[in-house]
Every structure is written in structure tokens, then in C-alpha cells.
Amino acid sequence: MRERKEDVEPLLNHFVSEFSVRMNKPHLKIDKNLVGILKKYQFPGNVRELKNMTERAVILSKGELLTATGFPVKNKQRSSAGNGSELGTIQEQGSAFTPAGPENHGYNQKAAAEALGITRDSFIRRMKKHNIKIKKED
Numbered sequence: 544m545r546e547r548k549e550d551v552e553p554l555l556n557h558f559v560s561e562f563s564v565r566m567n568k569p570h571l572k573i574d575k576n577l578v579g580i581l582k583k584y585q586f587p588g589n590v591r592e593l594k595n596m597t598e599r600a601v602i603l604s605k606g607e608l609l610t611a612t613g614f615p616v617k618n619k620q621r622s623s624a625g626n627g628s629e630l631g632t633i634q635e636q637g638s639a640f641t642p643a644g645p646e647n648h649g650y651n652q653k654a655a656a657e658a659l660g661i662t663r664d665s666f667i668r669r670m671k672k673h674n675i676k677i678k679k680e681d
Contacts, residue, residue, distance in 0.1 A: 544586040544593065552578045554590060558597035559609060566601050574610040584616045587665060616660055 544550060555573060563571040586592050600613035656666035 544589050548582045551581050551593070554593055555581060555597060558594050559601065562598050562601040568601060568604065568607075570607045571601065571604060572608050574608055577609060577611050577614065580611045580616060581614070587661070615657075615662070 544554075555578065559571055559573055563569055581593070588595070596614050596616070597609075599615070600609050603613055652666055653663045656663045659666065661669075
């Protein structure tokens with residue numbers, strides 16, 4: 544999906560239709576800004592990631608409008624102050640993504656993954672990919 548951003552909107556529409564029927568939420572609408580945000584997302588998990596994110600957003604939706612807040616994607620821009628409060632993807636950071644590492648989040652991998660806008664499982668896979676081992680000091 545990284546190379547086929549034009550597929551994001553029709554796939555999103557399809558998944559929202561599918562899951563809204565399953566979850567008995569037939570009047571769900573998609574926020575116009577959501578499509579643009581998802582088109583900017585790199586989708587390391589490809590179509591399956593979009594499907595899972597959409598299912599989660601439909602399940603957790605409270606109203607009739609799906610917005611970006613229901614999708615676990617973050618703004619990938621770094622803050623202009625450079626304080627690292629808004630982190631990019633691991634691919635953007637390369638192996639230097641350790642500022643979002645578990646040691647900076649009380650060794651909580653889920654919190655570190657959320658800081659990067661990815662799942663805990665993705666975080667663990669990427670730590671292995673970049674051969675990063677974290678040793679908690681006693």
C-alpha cells in the first residue's frame with residue numbers, strides 16, 4: 544500500500560462497510576480528513592494493517608463518524624522544537640529509534656510502541672530487525 548496510495552480510500556470504504564454490518568453500526572461515515580491522513584501513513588503491515596485498524600476503529604467508535612482519533616496512526620512530523628515529543632516511524636529513524644525504546648517508557652513495550660504509532664508486536668519485530676536488545680538494569 545506504500546506504493547498504491549490511491550487504494551487506501553476504496554479499501555477503507557470496503558472495510559468500514561464490512562465491519563459496520565458485523566458490529567451492527569450501519570450508519571458509520573468516514574471523516575474526509577481520515578483518508579488524507581491514511582494516505583500519508585506508510586503501512587508497514589500493508590492491507591492487513593488497514594483492515595485491522597479499521598476493525599478496531601469500528602469496534603471502538605462511539606458516534607457515527609470515524610475519525611483519525613480511532614486509528615493508531617500518528618503525525619510522523621517531528622516537532623519544530625526538536626524535543627522528540629512527536630516521533631517518526633522506525634524506518635525514518637533507522638536503528639536510532641531507541642529514544643522511543645522501552646527504557647524511556649519504564650520498560651513498557653506497549654507504551655514505547657504507542658509513542659511510535661505502531662503495535663507492540665510490530666515494535667518487538669522491529670527491535671529484532673534492527674538487532675536492538677534492551678537490558679533492564681537492576
